Amino acid sequence: MLERTMLKKTLLAALSALTLLPASALTQDAPTRTLFTNVMVWDGTSDSRTSADVLVEGNMIVGVGSGLSSSGATVVDGGGRTLMPGLIDMHTHIMFPRGLPDHENVWDAAASGAMAHENMSVYVNAGFTTLRDMCGSPSLSRAIAGGALSGPRMYSSGACISSYAAHADWAPQTAVLGQVSNHTRAGNSLVANSPAEYREAARFNFRQGAQFLKIFVGGGVASAYDPLESITIRPEELRAAVEVAEDFGSFVCIHVYHAEHIQMALDQGVRCIEHGFLMDEATMDRMVAEDIVLSAQAFMSYTAFQDPAGIPGFGPEQIAKGLQVNAGADQMFEWAAEKGVHMFAGSDMFTFDLLPSAILNVTQLERWFTPVQALRASTSAAGRWLGLTGPKNPYKAGPIGVIEEGAYADLILVDGDPTQSTEVLVDPDNVDMVMIDGRVHKDEIN
Incomplete structure (x- = not known):
């Protein structure tokens, strides 16, 4: 009886308080x-x-x-x-502001997330209003879309996926079989070694809130176990991930450099090529003919990799691979400009030291493109592809x-x-x- 009496008094007090509110508080405010x-x-x-x-x-x-009427407007x-x-960075690593080694060996997910939010303020100050995070937990993307965090819009690949001894295998060389890396525990990477495991990892990413997938097909510059020439996935494994993405109305982006690796990926239904700096002309021609998009990192490949020894965390092997990429970048961009491949721009920045240079990824494109073409690669061309993420797109109301x-x-x-x-x-x-x-x-x- 006492509990019912207290509940009744509480409800009456709440209703009385509502009657004291102005009418505007009882209705939704008009949009600003x-x-x-x-x-x-x-x-x-x-x-x-x-x-x-x-x-x-x-x-x-x-x-x-x-x-246009200014009535009621600021x-x-x-x-x-x-x-x-606003500018769009289509290839960022917001969760690695101290570089891959430190986030494997020093910082946990909580510290990485706090640093990522600090990164966002740097981006906003420079005029970036949307980021595409290319390896990391979709939690930040969901928090921003849901209004829990303030910052640029974010589209997320979820954890990037590769096999053992490939670009998403960041466990120490002393690890035993089955031991996962700190990056995997933080939601930044997943390791898969069969078509079934690639399907599982892909579905898990979409479950977590990813808008698309990122798969590693060839070796990477910053990683330890994979020469750039190595192919790190079988066609049937890649096709399994592509099928899952298609089931969700989305697509797969692949990290790749060499022509034969790109050709194999296109055969499996991949629509988006990240990097590609060591492709040949025939591969570029095929991309144009099939309306494949190129995600290009001009500053990282052409400028930063001229002297990769200055990049935090790079040892002798990473320096050698960076120089290898740099040697092919100029020719690839010349073909891209000449043939009119669909292209958007991404910085591939992942440390505090390099992040303020993200805008140089836009300006560097003027070596091969007009200023307007460079701007389109970081605005409308980028936005068009973000809109192709289908039902997983958190921003469906407009372009x-x-x-x-x-x-x-x-x-x-x-x-x-x-x-x-x-x-x-x-x-x-x-x-x-x-x-x-x-x-x-x-x-x-x-």
Whole structure:
């Protein structure tokens, strides 16, 4: 009886409190409105900028043009600056800010996650509004999509998958058979050694919240046991992972360098090639003919690997492999520009020392491409492929990487004209405002 009386009093008190609230508190607040005026708009696809206003309501762009109503809107006078889509880094390792060895031997998942969140602030300050994490627990992606964490949008491959003695096998050489690495315990990598195990790992990743899969087909630069020439997966194993991705309406991206490895992967239904710096011309031609996308890391391959001895955690073997990749990068980019392969840009940055250079991955592309082509690789071209993650895509309401009615409001205001030279983006002080999902994360104007 006493419990029922107390419950009744509690409910009456709650109802009384509700009657004292203003009417606005009992209804959902109207979406916030922001009107950008006096800006030169580069929409992510066009060859040049145009003068236009852009109206944001809630987290979506609802108008692009002239004479847009400012009623109820916060007006941002851009002062003639460039308003463009936020940048997208399509190949980042947000969970390895101290490099692979330290996160295997020193830091656990909690410390890695805290460092990853610090990484996000560096990205946002530079104008990046979306990241594609290419080895790591999807938990950060889910937390951001669900509003539990603030930061750039994140698409996650989940744990990257390889066989033993391949690029995702980061256990020490003293490990016994079956011993997992710290990276595996943290959700960054999985080891599989049969078609059944690849299916299991792929399904587990999608269960955890991955939007697509990353599989290692050939050797890697930063790892210890796999020469670049080694093929580290059998065709039937790769096909098993591709089938799982197709079942989820998504796709597989592969880490790979050599032509014969790429050709085998395309035969198994792979649609996205990461790196590929040692491919031949015939393989590039096939990629163009079959509408395969190339994920290219210009700064890492062409600049950082000119002197890989300066990269934290690199020993003699990693240095030699970095130089090998560097030797093929220029030719691959020349073919990519000449033949018009579909391409987006990713930095492949994974240490605090290199992270501020992520923007150089965009500017470095001007060696082979026009400034606008370089920008598209980090905006609209990237956003198009993120949209192909199908039912697992956490952002289905509109496109990312463009300024158009119905697109997500991921915008940056830049002091200068990056369509003439992307060098203006190198200094983060030139990025005066960053809006992600309709919310301002950086504001140097007001």
